Amino acid sequence: MSSEIKMKYSDVKQTLSKLHSSSSALQTSFPSSIGGNNVLDVVKQLNNLNKLLQQVGDSYKALLLQNEEATRSSVKFMSDIDHQLSSYRQLPTT
DSSP states (O other): OOOOOOOOHHHHHHHHHHHHHHHHHOOOOOOSOOSTTOOOHHHHHHHHHHHHHHHHHHHHHHHHHHHHHHHHHHHHHHHHHHHHHHHHHTSOOO
16 A cells, blocks of 8 residues: 555646636525515515525535635645655755
8 A cells, every 4th residue: 555645736726726616606695585575474484594595505605615725725735845855855865
């Protein structure tokens, strides 16, 4: 079993860019007032559910963007470490 991790940084960055675009374009809006002056309980419940769905959608979108940023940061950290390690390997031994 190999302990080596191989990562294609360009592929990861491209995928993260797609995730960012998709997350940013995610529409999380629901009608907030259905039924106008209608006082039926079903209409009230539907409006409450729409508000909850709006909140869940907004939270999900924010979470996707946070995860994308955290992944970007981790990939940059790994890339920096890779460059440092490769420069150590190239140092002449005495």
